[in-house]
Amino acid sequence: MTDTKRFFTDCLMTWNRFQNTRTMPWKGEKNPYRIWLSEIILQQTRVEQGWPYYERFISAYPTVEKLAAAPDEEVFRLWQGLGYYARCKNMLAAARTIAGAYKGQFPQTYEGITKLKGVGAYTAAAIASFAFSLPHAVLDGNVYRVLARYFGIDTPTDTTPGKKLFTQLAGEVLHREQPGEYNQAIMDFGAVVCKPQQPACKSCPLAARCEAFQKGLTDLVPVKSKKLVIKKRYFHYLLLHQKDRFFIRKRTGKDIWENLHEFVLIETSAPAADETVLESADFRRLIGKYPYKITAPAVEIKQQLTHQTIHARFLQLAVPAAFKTPEGYLQVSEDQLKNYAFPKIIVDYLQR
DNA sequence: AAGACGGGGCA
DNA sequence: TGCCCAGTCTT
Numbered sequence: 007m008t009d010t011k012r013f014f015t016d017c018l019m020t021w022n023r024f025q026n027t028r029t030m031p032w033k034g035e036k037n038p039y040r041i042w043l044s045e046i047i048l049q050q051t052r053v054e055q056g057w058p059y060y061e062r063f064i065s066a067y068p069t070v071e072k073l074a075a076a077p078d079e080e081v082f083r084l085w086q087g088l089g090y091y092a093r094c095k096n097m098l099a100a101a102r103t104i105a106g107a108y109k110g111q112f113p114q115t116y117e118g119i120t121k122l123k124g125v126g127a128y129t130a131a132a133i134a135s136f137a138f139s140l141p142h143a144v145l146d147g148n149v150y151r152v153l154a155r156y157f158g159i160d161t162p163t164d165t166t167p168g169k170k171l172f173t174q175l176a177g178e179v180l181h182r183e184q185p186g187e188y189n190q191a192i193m194d195f196g197a198v199v200c201k202p203q204q205p206a207c208k209s210c211p212l213a214a215r216c217e218a219f220q221k222g223l224t225d226l227v228p229v230k231s232k233k234l235v236i237k238k239r240y241f242h243y244l245l246l247h248q249k250d251r252f253f254i255r256k257r258t259g260k261d262i263w264e265n266l267h268e269f270v271l272i273e274t275s276a277p278a279a280d281e282t283v284l285e286s287a288d289f290r291r292l293i294g295k296y297p298y299k300i301t302a303p304a305v306e307i308k309q310q311l312t313h314q315t316i317h318a319r320f321l322q323l324a325v326p327a328a329f330k331t332p333e334g335y336l337q338v339s340e341d342q343l344k345n346y347a348f349p350k351i352i353v354d355y356l357q358r
Numbered sequence: 359a360a361g362a363c364g365g366g367g368c369a
Numbered sequence: 370t371g372c373c374c375a376g377t378c379t380t
């Protein structure tokens with residue numbers, strides 16, 4: 007361990023003990039179930055955003071057995087609005103593995119933990135260190151940033167060589183005797199002091215030996231190589247209904263919002279008029295010979311996602327009583343809609 | 359190795 | 370807008 011590295015570790019531990027005022031409901035938690043739950047919720051999610059979800063999940067499911075026994079739809083409904091819905095699916099699978107095959111016993115080794123669905127290197131290290139004091143270093147967005155700046159590393163973090171380099175370095179500066187405290191320290195430090203924008207270098211205890219600060223490069227590291235490509239998509243949601251009963255279905259396949267519900271969807275590659283949509287082959291096939299009547303003015307809502315811009319247009323259509331529920335759909339009354347999980351864009355529409 | 363996957367806060 | 374957030378999984 008070089009002097010520069012030792013200073014780094016000691017400094018973070020001291021900062022954590024005397025200056026870290028960040029509080030969170032799962033901090034200091036030793037129950038692996040609660041730690042795991044918090045980490046799944048926090049993947050790619052800001053603490054402030056995940057916090058209320060954590061409280062609601064712990065309240066609804068105080069034990070892994072309770073979560074494992076819950077109906078899928080109820081859990082997805084609780085997850086609604088948090089995004090990255092595969093996390094919810096994987097979380098349920100992991101809970102059922104623990105409650106079933108593992109007889110309620112949470113795995114207690116890094117290798118065992120990482121076998122759980124939805125648990126990768128970061129989450130396994132977090133659980134292993136927080137719950138079991140095992141010497142595994144976490145590597146998340148905060149850690150990449152703090153390491154890249156302090157050690158002045160401009161290797162892109164989103165490449166194989168970058169990941170290898172940062173993984174190695176993170177392990178070297180880990181406090182072996184207090185891995186949990188250290189992991190908590192470096193993440194809190196990254197969130198509170200070594201922030202992405204406008205880091206608090208003036209009050210930073212590492213500044214004197216921080217490579218990026220000394221060279222005025224804090225805005226240039228860490229480096230990411232990939233640039234985002236944003237696609238535009240045009241969704242036409244047709245709210246087919248008989249009286250107050252709507253036809254909805256669960257989204258499947260490899261696309262956004264898998265496992266969430268939605269109304270009849272016609273997607274076009276460019277903006278399209280309602281008439282065009284209603285004459286489309288997809289809608290013709292669905293509606294068949296039945297007549298329909300527009301029962302509400304069309305509403306347009308735009309939603310910006312990380313990788314795509316969704317332009318949605320909602321149109322309500324009354325269909326006759328003879329119209330049969332199409333394959334894959336279910337019919338639910340308006341007040342039953344609250345029992346199903348929907349994408350935010352649909353929740354927004356329904357709230358109007 | 360590269361893509362895909364949500365939603366929200368902030369400058 | 371663009372960037373980032375206690376990342377993981379699939380192709």
